[in-house]
Amino acid sequence: MSLRSRINLIIFQTLVFSLMFALFGRLFYLQVLESGKYQDAAISIQSRDVVTPAVRGAITDINGTPMVVDLPGLVVSINRIEIDKQPDKGVKVLAQVANLFQLEYSDIYQRTRLCGELPRDNRAGCWNGTRYQPIPLVGGTSQDLALKIMENADLYPGVEVQSVPIRSYPSLEGENVAHVLGYVGSVTDEDLKNPEINYYRNEVVGKTGLETKYNQYLRGTPGVRTFLVNRKEIVTKQNKNISAIAGNNLITNIDAKLQAGVEKSLEAAVKRARASGYRxxxxxxxxxxxxxxxxxxxxxxxxxxxSIWQKGLTVKQAEDLFSEAKGVPALSRPLQGLFAPASTFKSVSVVAAAAAGYNLNTSYNCPASVEIGTRTFRNFDSIAAGRIPLDVGLAISCDSLWYQISYDEWVRDGGLRPKSSANDYFFKAAKDFGVGLLTGIDLPSELKGRLPDRQWKQNWYEQNKDFYCNYKDRAKKQDLTAYLIEIARENCIDGNKVRAGDAVNFSIGQGDTLVTPLRLAQIYAAIANNGTYYKPQVARAIVDVDGKLVKEFKPEVADTIKIEQSTWDFLHRGLRMVVTRGTGAGVFSGFPIEISGKTGTAEVFGKNPNGSAKDDTSWFASYGPTNDPQYAVVMMVSQGGFGASTSGLGVRNIYETLFGVSGNKVNPEKAVFPNGVPSTIAKVDLKKVAAKVDLTGVKVGGVKLK
Known part of the structure; x- marks a missing residue:
């Protein structure tokens, strides 16, 4: 054999041995070093999980009375995989189910369609999960109807009945609390993508309100049983069995009895407004x-x-929740409703005037009207009160004296050519009270409100300049009036300027200023508290099923307004005068508890869907008892007319519930908090539910109710 041949053989042998070594090395790596990983992968291909949702924690009031709790119930679901296999795609079966539960076929169809299967403008009530999990159709169904389905399985192929925990609302004190509690719904594809939480398809999670804010505590841990199956889907063995762990309970600061009273007072105020001719x-x-x-x-x-979310939302119910004609019931107005605060805002203007150096203990003119530039700004009902002390002006809610003060300050700050050193006392006072900021309440979707200061005007101008400068081409035909065309011309030229009219309107809570009822309540709590105000808190504590404290939510100071004590003293005196001799005197006549407050009647620009002009917004903001303030109470009725006669009377009714007032006498035994608001954390008492619901032998969260 030649030398060359030997070299080639050696090279070939080396190559073969190298390949064999690499092959055996890879085999060792896969079978030994990585065996666990691939074993798990093999098991996962052959495994099937059966998930048992955990019992969701209860949400209670401040006394431990359940306002929402999981109770055992029967749920009728649709299996889309089975339905889609039928020749008519389940039309006959769905029609039979609709007839059985006295529902509209169109609603049943809508609920069983994936949202992606429907047009974007027609997805109300659609299913946001996948077709591979049961689609809940009717929650809390009766045993009789459930038995009809189970006993006639051949007539209802693809229809399933399961016993699962259902979110229930016992309403033991007659409370509703829908917007605070929120609701739960099925896990979506977006939820499943969350890398921080391991959700399962058939779980429910919080969607709004406290349910979503404290979902991590309420959810619990689902139970999982994993089975191994062969190629024919026959179970070969059980791989693991993890029991479900009930969620923790949330104790809130809401008092169910007071909540029910507030809801009734608010509804009565709205109906009173309608009876008086307002919308x-x-x-x-x-x-x-x-x-x-x-x-x-x-x-x-x-x-x-x-409970409509659990029973099954119909298309009509979904549309009604967001219908303007129905009043948009889905909107939580305390923290999402934005309204001009009107004369309730004059308390903030008092602080601004004091900071600007105005004497709070002297008299000011209250004419019927004031000429500002080319416009006439009128007092309420064009009434003149002559020269009066400022506290009397606050009590009778004189507008015109504030027109003069705010206009003078606007001129001092440079008018349309503001100084770089402009004081902006009115804007600064409003900012100190948090106007235009979130209160930080522990509920989702809160809106900020609006502080129309110089920066806001500049931002607004940049966003809208093009529209106003081309108003005749871009506005709707019905909006091409001489007045609106002139307004558009002015906004095109100097819409970024704080005009004199903006300044005087701001001082009386009109114009572009917007607040939520929650923010106004916080403002009046700060006034009562001499400048210290707290972050509003709904949650009191998280406790486990055994009552052990998991987390306590303690009061948090949001901010402190630092002004002279004499200014607070003036405000306290003036707001008490509102109730004793001012615009709120008639409503609180003979009331046995001293209350301080301020009425507000806000003018609203715009029209209703039927073309009628919008009515005024009714406000009453208050605190009491005057000498030892404990509670801040605010009511607002949109298109409700006068502040005193609509909202003022509603606030009086709330104080009657708080203090146990009947007629003009106090019955301490009927007071909501006879010994003050509880300072200790209550024990959750799920047994209270049994007094209203027949739950013999049923366990909820590990507690037998009867």
């Missing part, structure tokens, strides 16, 4: 504990039955 389309009411910021009650009107 009265909606309203809100808030009760805060002044020294802690705890939300003791918060109501929105119109509201809705929170």
């Amino acid at each position: 009265g389309d909606s309203g809100a009411a808030v009760v805060l504990e002044i020294k802690t910021g705890r939300v003791l009650a918060m109501a929105s009107y119109p509201t809705y039955d929170p």
Whole structure:
């Protein structure tokens, strides 16, 4: 063999041995070093998980009374895989189910369609999960109807009945609390993508309100049983079995009895407005504990039955929730409703005037009208009160004296050519009270409100300049009036300027200023508290099923307004005068508890869907008792007319519930908090539910109710 041949053989042998070594090395790596990984992968291909959702934690009031709790119930679901296999794609079966439960076929069809299967403008009530999990159709169905389905399985192929925990609302005190509690819904594809939480398809999670804010505590841990199957889907063995762990309970600061009273008072105020000839389309009411910021009650009107999400939302119900004609019941007005605060804002203007150097203890002119440039700004009902002390002006809600003060300050700050050193006392006072900021309440979707200061005007101008400068081409035909065309011309030229009219309107809570009812309640709590105000809190504590404290939510100071004590003293005196001899005197006549407050009647620009002009917004903001303030109470009725006669009377009714007032006498035994707001954390008492619901032998969260 030649030398060359030997070399070639050696090279070939080396190559073969190298390949064999690499092959055996790879085999060793896969079978030994990485065996666990591939074993898991093989098992996962052959495994099937059966998930048992955990019992979701209860949400209770401040006394431990359940306001929402999981109770065992029967749920009728649709299996889309089975339905889609049928020749008619399940049309006959769905029609039979609709007939059985006295529902519209169109609603049943809509609920069983994936949202992606429907046009974007027609997805109300659609299914946002996948076709591979049961689609809940009817929650909390009766045993009789459930048995009809189970006993006639051949007539209802693809229809399943399961016993699962259902979110229930016992309403033991008659409370609704829908907007605060929120609701739960099925896990979506977006939820499943969350890398921080391992969700399962058939779980429910919080969607709004407290349910979503504290979902991590309420959710619990689902139970999982994993089975191994062969190619024919026959179970070969059980791989693991993890029991479900019930979620923790959330104790809130809401008092169910007070909440029910506030809801009734608000509804009565709206209906009173309608009886007086106003549209009265909606309203809100808030009760805060002044020294802690705890939300003791918060109501929105119109509201809705929170159980509709569990029973199965129809297309009509989904449309009604967001219908303007129905008052948009889905909107939580205490923290999402934005309204001009009107004369309730004059308390902020008092602080601004004091900072600007105005004497709060002297008299000012209250004419019927004031000429500002080319415009005439009129006092309420064009009434002149002559020269009066400022506290009397606050009590009778004189507008014209504030026109003069705010206009003078606008001129001092440079008018349309503002100085770089402009004081902007009115804007600064409003900012100190948090106007234009979030309150930080522990609920999702809160809106900020609006502080129309110089920066806001500049931002607004940049966004809208093109529209106003081309108004005749871009505006709707019905908006091409001489007045609106002139307004557009002015906005095109100097819409970024704070005009004199902006300044005087701001001082009386009109113009572009917007606040939520919750923010106004926080403002009046700060006034009562001499400048210290707290972050509003709904949650009190998280406790486990055994009552052990998991987390306590303590009061948090949001900010402190530092001004002279004499200014606070003036405000306290003036706001008490509103109730004793001012615009609120008639409503609170003979009331046995001293209350301080301020009326507000806000003019609203615009028209209703039927073309009628919008009515005024009714406000009453207050705190009490005057000498030892405990509660801040605010009510607002949209298109409700006068502040005193609509909202003022509603606020009086709330104080009657708080203090146990009947007629003009106090019955301490009927007071909501006879010994003050509880400072200790209550024990969750799920047994209270059994008094209203027949749950013999049923366990909820490990507790036998009877």
